[in-house]
Amino acid sequence: MFGQIKAMAGGLGRDPGALEMVVRANVCLSDEPLGGDRSIFTGSIDQVVQDTVAARSIGATEVLFDVQSSPGI
Numbered sequence: 001m002f003g004q005i006k007a008m009a010g011g012l013g014r015d016p017g018a019l020e021m022v023v024r025a026n027v028c029l030s031d032e033p034l035g036g037d038r039s040i041f042t043g044s045i046d047q048v049v050q051d052t053v054a055a056r057s058i059g060a061t062e063v064l065f066d067v068q069s070s071p072g073i
Contacts (some may be wrong), residue, residue, distance in 0.1 A: 002059060013064070020061040027067050
């Protein structure tokens, strides 16, 4: 999807290389790991860390952690 956004920017005369992927993470932490059908950035601290690493691996330059609606935070 980000590749398509960059292509559109290039098609409009913008520099696609100047775009950065910023991810907003709506975090919901649990004491125990959640199952495989969990939403991204939910579960144990370790699972959220894994999701953050995955976001970086697809090109995210920044992750904004939104914890306002996270229980217990």
